[in-house]
Every structure is written in structure tokens, then in C-alpha cells.
Amino acid sequence: MELRMKQERLFDEDVYTVHPEDYRALCEKLKAEGYDFPRAISSVDMGYGLRVVLHLTRMSDLAKVEVRTDVPYDDPVVDSVTDLWPGVEWHEREAYDLMGIRFRGHPDLRRLLLEEHWEIHPLQKRYDTGGYPLPDWQPKDWPDPAPWEEPPPPEEPEEKAEGGEGE
Amino acid sequence: MGLLGSEERPRDIILGTLDDLINLARSRSMWPLTFGIACCAIEMMATWDPKVDADRFGMFFRNTPRQADVMIVSGTVNKKLAKRLRRLYDQMAEPKWVISMGACANQGGPFRQGYSVVEGVDKIVPVDVYIPGCPPRPEALLQALLLLRDKIADRELRYKRPREIPTDYDVMAEPGKDGRLPVL
């Protein structure tokens, strides 16, 4: 199956940006390739959606990869990879707790750091440092082309490639 | 703290002298609770190390709150911990004192504006001595303990202790729940 993804090289690691539905398939492929050490799962609020960044290392030759996938605010669901790497269990719980990304298939998706009855996911940009909603916050439009698609060739200046950075 | 738990200073000569004696003993035998929270806990442990050695003044740690006299709040108290901290304070047997160690326990410190941090432990328990610093040096903690000793032993000071225990649990509520503003 052709995975909807984009590959680039940043410093010393390969970065795959992948469609959320293909995230799990790519992870299985990487696991088969021998990436056995889960370093971390980071989560970023991109302004238009939430991004999951999975950092992996292969112990045999110390190759590093990053897997990124973006999900929209209204349905922030990706597949859990806890069964592939048990070590991401708490990282996924933390991403759920602080950023609000839900991991489908996680064995125990509870809040990790905050208490169970909290209603907010405080690392999202719609909240200020104190956890209170920012009055003038608006989500941005979904980037076009999507993050996992190859950016258009640079000779078309009117197509503005949104890098996904907030201001 | 009076002899039998009363807040008024006994006027009787005999009872007053006995009260002074008991309070002298209390001030000379303050056992802190083993409760390290954050960075300051390491400096709290360093206060009992051979260099500073607070055991010279008759202080050593007790693990259970029932047998402890002083609670040293050594670090940032967040909203999840606040309920437990309050419960530990309630479990301690009277008379009991609280030392707020470090900027975080005093008012939230560098994490003051954060969503999960209680801005000062005095919103949860009554505090006797505050120590500035991030983290305070062991010497500062020892000085605070000696100040507390003098406060307990001094017959003028010890009845000036603020006894109203905070009951405002709003500081432990999470933000944004019903649009309530944080208690400052």
C-alpha cells in the first residue's frame, strides 16, 4: 500500500510526515526495519491542528527517525503504537493529558500528570499560561497542501507553502 | 500554643511557668516531617548533612505525621498535591508548625503564573516562617528553624501566631471549569 507521506532529512535524522490514517502502518514498517528504542512522543499545537511527533532510534546502528502526523482539533485521534513499543505508553498518556490527542487502542488512556476531573488540555494554544481560554484565539485554516504532501515546486510564487509555524 | 491547647496565655504563676517549660521543651525538640517535594528537598536533606547538621539542635526526621512537629514545605505545591499536603497537615498532632521553604512554597516562585501551581502554600496551611531563595541554602533553612525555635520559646511571640487555618479550597480547583478566576 502506498503510504501518504513525505520524507525529508533534518540534521541527523530522517523525518517522515504522514497522514494520520497511515501513521500506524508506517510505524509497523519502521518497527520491522528494526527501530526498537522509543525515545519520546512530542505533541505540538500547530495552530490548525495537533501534531504528534514520535522519535525512534535503532539500537544496532543508531539511526534516528521522527514520525510526524497532524490531526484536526475537532477529531484528534491517531492509532496507538503501545503494542509495538511498550515504552510509549506514558508518553501517549502525557500527550493525551496535556495536548488532548486521543490514541485509539491505548490500553489505559487516562490523564497522567493532571487529575482525572480536569476538563482542559492546557498545552493547547487556545489557553494562556494559567489555563484560561484566550478570548481572541481562532484556529487557522488547514494548510494546503497538507503537511504530508510534497510542497509544490518553488516556481509558483502565488501558492504560499504554509510551513505550519504559528506566529 | 498553651499548655492544654488553649489559645490564651495562662495567667497563673505555676501554670504559666509550666507552660514556659513545656514550650521550652517544644522549641528544643522540633521533629520535622520527612516530606520532600522538589528541589528544596535536596537542600533540606543537606541541612542534616555533616556540614550543617541540624541534629545538633535536636531535630531529626520522623516519617509519620503523627509524630512530627514541623512540616517543611520544600518545593512547589501543585493543585494535585495540595489536597494531600493539607491532609498531611491535618494528620499531624498538635502543636504543629509549618515552614515554607523557597520561592515556590512562598508564592509560586518562577512557576507562579502556571495552570497547575498553587501560588503559595499559605493558601492551604498556616505558615510560621517563610524562607526566600530558589532554592534556599541549608544555612537559610537552619536559620529558619532557629527562628521558629525562638518563636516557640518566646512567651510574647508564641501567642501572636495566626491561628486561622485557610479553608478556601478554590486554589486547588482547576482553571476554566466554570469560568472562575484564580484566587490570588
Add this chain to the structure above:
Amino acid sequence: MSYIPIPEDKHFRIKRIGYDPGRSRPWLERLVYSLYVFAFWGFVVATYAGVPALFDWLGWDSGWGYVAMRATQVVMLFLLSAVIALMLILALRKYLGKVQERYGPMHYGPAGGIQTVFDALKLLGKEDFVPAAADWLTFRLAPAVTFVSSFAIFAVVPFASGWTLAETNVGLIYLIAVSTLSAYGVLLGGVSSGNKWALIGALRAGAQMVSYEIPLALVFLAVAVWSGSLSLGEIVDSQMGVWNVVPLFIPFVLYVIASLAELKHIPFDFPEAESELIAGYNVEYSGMSFAFFFLAEFVELFLLPALIVVFFFGGWHGPLFGLEPGTLAAGALQSLYFTIKTAVWVWVFLWIRATLPRYRDDQLMEFAWKAMIPLALFGLVLAAYMRLIWR
């Protein structure tokens, strides 16, 4: 006592704050703590020689007068046990200080000498309450049971020739019965607290008791066989020539290990394992009830080394310099020997406390059942055989 010298680091200019060299006076420490040992000795002399002499002088030496005399002695011993606890807690803290390159209590009283008096007074004025989940009667009873069972050992300890509160011919059996009771106090206190940590501590105390009591009893038996008596006084008498530690070396080692277990002392302090069970069985006790547990612990820390001395190190025996045995001077000298020997053994126990980590509870049980009981049986048989040959 040798200890690692305190490094006054010249390179790093580490200064002790609040440290006034004038306050640390080693000669004063030695003076104060030797005075404590002599005060203890004086207390013993007053109890065992002074009180009977006083009643003799008053003419109250029969009937109710005799009962009153014994009661006075018991009260004196109660005061003595409080003094022992205060002294030993202080000694422990000062000795830990020595081992750990620091000073220990030194600011209150001469060389920190009245630190524990302040501690006791503070505990007296501390709130003492029964938790809602606790069983009131048992909770209140447990410290008393623990203390009384430790205190009752005093009855048979001979401080000098004839200086025993109750010179009975079943002293060893009495000892076994009484010392087992102290585990009951711990069990009652732990179970009645309504606290899970206390419950675990109590269960550990029970499990520990069944493992060390059997080798302890077998050691008592070996001592009885070798000495030919169950009375502690006669056991000491029989060590006139050579101390029991030589013929009964295996029982002696087992007895020290079992004493550590009975004391709930550091390699075997499972019932109150500070870093595991917070405070173990006494986790819910505060104020004076806690002080009684503390008192019992430190009275035992005196009594079990004293029993080691009685059984294996010749009790009160020592050179009398021509004094007639049975006189006051001889008794005083004998009790001084006894005190000094006991102090040495207390020091050994404190040394162990300052040095060793803790075993796991099942390791003690395994050791007790698989190694100590066979060894104790072997020691018993050996003692019987040697008695047949040499006596």
C-alpha cells in the same frame, strides 16, 4: 572508641555555620557521658542496697513492710528504665554523630546532655489521640503491654551477687514467657491502629517472633544444661572460673543474632522498617503512647545486652580486691562490673545500628529456620556432651 575524624576541609574552606569550636568540647562530652554511666550505677546501688537498708533501718522488714520495700524497688526500677531510655537515645544520637562525621546533639545542656529530657517533655505535651479507624481499648493497651513486657525482664536480672528483684529458680522460663509478650504489644498496636502500614508491621512482627523465639529457647536450654540451673543468679555463679562464652560459643553467636531480632534492631528491624513501612506498627501513635513504645525499645536495648552479659560474660564477676562477697562494697563493685560489661555490649549494638543495612523479612525467617535452629540444636547437644565429660 575510634571514629573517622571529621574532615575540616582546608582546600574548600567548608565552614560549619553556627559552629562554635568552643561548644564542641570532647573532654566535656567524655565527662558528661561517664557521669551518666556512674549515675546509672548509683541508681542501681540505691535500688538494690539502699532501699533494703532504708527499710531495715526503719524496721519495716517483714510482712507488709517487705511488700512495700519491693514496691519501692519496682518504682525505682521504673524511674531507672526512664533514665536508661533517655540516656540510650542520647547515646545513640551522639554515637551516630561520631560515626557519621558530625556532632549530634550538642547545644542543649552540657554537650547536649539534656536533649532527650526536652524530647520527653515535648512528647508529654503533645496531642495524643486515637484515630477514628482504630480500636480504642486495644490501641491504648498496646503501648502498655509492650512496655510492661520489657520492664518485667528487670525482675530476674542479677545486677550483683544477690541483687535480684525476684530470685526465682525458673528465671529462664520466666524470661521466655515475658519476652514473647513484647511481640504481642507490637501485634496489638499494629492491628488495632486501623492503618495498613501498621498492619503489615504487626504481621511482620508476628512472623519474626515465630522465627527467632525457637532458637532463642534452644540457646536458653543450652545455657541451662551447661550451668545446671534455670536461675539467672546460679547461671552467673557457675561462671566463676571461665565465662560461658568459651564453651558455649555457638549458642552465644545465635543469641546475639536472636537478640537483634527480638530488639527489632537494624538488620532485622522489619516491623518498623522506617524506609519501607513509614514507621511500621507505631505509625498512628503520637505523644506519650509513642513515647512508651520508644521507652520499651530502649529499655530492651539495655536489657538484652545485659542478658548477654549474664549468660555468656560472667555477669557481675570481676576482681574484688579482697572485698568480702555479700557486703555493700563488694555488691557495688560487682554491679559496676556488670554496668561496664553491659555498656560495652550496648555499644556493639549501637555500632551495628550505625553500620548495617536491613535484611528482607523472609531472609531472617529462612535463616532462622534453616540455619539457626539446627545450629542451636547442635549447640545444645554439644553443651550436654561437654557437661557429661567435664562436670
Add this chain to the structure above:
Amino acid sequence: MSTISLEPVPGRTDEMVVNMGPQHPATHGVLRVVIGLEGERITRAVPHIGYLHRNHEKIEEARSYTQVIPYTDRMDYVSGTQNELPVVLAVEDLLGIEVPERAKQIRTIFFELFRIASHLVWMGTAMLDLGAITPFLYTFWDREIILGIVEKTAGARMLPNYYTLGGVRRDLHPDFFKDVADFLDHLERRMPDYEHLVLENPIVHARTKGVGVLPKERAIARGVSGPVLRASGVAYDVRKAFPYDAYPDVEFEIPTSPDGDTYARFWVRFQEIYQSCKIIRQLLEKTPKVGPYKGKAPARLRVSGERYRAVENSRGELGVYVVGDGTDKPYRIKHRGAAFGNLQVIPDLFIGAKFSDAIAILSSLDPVFGEIDR
């Protein structure tokens, strides 16, 4: 695995559920573990963290990069400057800042000094958990010397805020080299005593050998790093794998043990102290007495791009993921705590162990909650 209730389960009287922490002397801070016990044997263990969650990541988004550095100090508060390095390295990568060779060497010396300090604290607290009080006092006394050296140069004892973009904040104190050499001599005199007290102690053997075995594959899959991973036989050390600062220029070994038990974790930490001494001695030879201590960093930072950088701190791989948006404040900063990964193995190691073993296992994991809860 889900949460255990502290209420008794109807019909199950053989199991007792105890709540260990957040105030428990052996949890090294504010960990809470709910433990199901059958007698002394642990049947279930659910760790709860977050009692020291103080919104590092959110509050650092409102601070500039130079203001972030003192916040990172407060993560792994036992090992001081070690926490500052990942952020500094990541931002230096993104901005392309050149760091002078001497500054790198100074950073590395401090890094290893704090590793010794942290392992000394671990040694003391681990022995305290096993019931011996005295080693704790000895190791804290030695740690005070390190803190004295750090204080002379950096100005603060524990959390010195010393590294900065392009180097370090201040030049070394004139006494620095002599002090460090003296300290190493002193430590090498003390280390045999420590080995005697800890590694060669038969009671420690009885308590730790064969207890809490973490197999190699499980350790890797669980994302465990640092001494815990190396004690399971994996020679993964960020200092060798992805070298940074002056580590390419020094010679040292990665101590590993095939056993994976609690004793192996103790042993690996001891060997790391020796290796740290070796590294510092080499660097004391190499580092020039005078020279530049700071490279040229732009006055106004305009950081854009994303970077994950990791260092090997006392507990394992301490990583940071920085997302810059072209301003001087991070758009998102994610810390990967080393002990956070290590603590996940609590259910693996606790279940089936005795309760006393659990204490020894926990002390061999050496958690620090500033880093775990952030």
C-alpha cells in the same frame, strides 16, 4: 492495566491494597504507587505521577530562550547544569552558533562533576532505603565539596544556571583546577570505603542480587535509558552514540552488566563515578587555563525550525524537542525526562517481587520527580 481502587474488592480477602506515597520516605519525592499485596508479595502496582507537575512546558513558551535555561535547571534538580545542555545544544544547532573548544571542555567538566554529585546522592538515598543511615551522611559530605567548587565559579550551589548559548556564563575561578584535582584525589580515597559499604556488603548482596531483573529486550522496548539500560546489557550511551561537547576528545568506557538486576544497576552507577573521574582528569590536562569561554551568540535570537537534542544525564537520555517560530521564544518545547522513561518499568519490576524488594528496585531506578512530572 487500569487503576486499582483502594476500596476492598468484595470476595477478595487475600489481597490488601496499600497506597505508597506521595509522602513516603522511599519514593524519593512525590511518587505514588498503589500496590496490591498478598502477604508480602506484590500482585499489582499502578504508579501515579504528576504531584510535582509545574507546567514547565507551558510556562517556557512564554519565556525567551535564555530565560528557559534556569527553568530547565529545576527539572533534574539533583544534577544541576546537566539539564541546561539539551536546550543550549538544540538552539545552537538551529542558530548555527560556534562554541569555542575551551567552553566545550568547561561544560563537560561541569557535566561530569554533576554526574558524580548525582550518583553520590543516589548512593546515599539508596542505602537509606535499604536501612543504612550512615552512607547517606558520607556521600552528602562529599557532594558538598562539589557544590562548593560549582559555587565558586558559577555563583550558585545547586541550580547554577551556568551554561548559555555559545559557551558558559562566566570564566572559571582561578582555584578551579586545583580544587577539582583535590576533590578527585579525595573522592578516590573515599571510593574504596563506599565500595566496602555498598557493593561488597553481604546484606546488600542479599537484598539486590537477582531482584527486579529487567531483560535486555524489555528494557529497550520500554524506552529505558541510562544506567538502568546499561545494567541490562545495552551499551547505549548518548555520550558515545551522539557525542556532544568535548566527549569525542576524551577516552572513557561504557560500563555494562549483563545481569539486569538491582545489584547490576548499583554496580553500573559505581563504575560511572570512576569513568567520570577519568574524564575529568583528562579534561583538566587538556583545558587551557585561560582562553575564551563563550562564543558569539546573536543579541536577538530568531530561532526557527525544529530540533530534538539529547544528552546523557545522570539518569539517562535527557532530550528536548524545540520548535521555533522565528521569534526569541520557543513555540513549543518538550522535555523528555530520562527518569520518566525509566519509571515506566515499575509494573514490570514490582509485580511478583516482595514489598521490601520494591523499595530496593525503586531506589535503583533513581527517579527525580522534577524531571518526571516537569
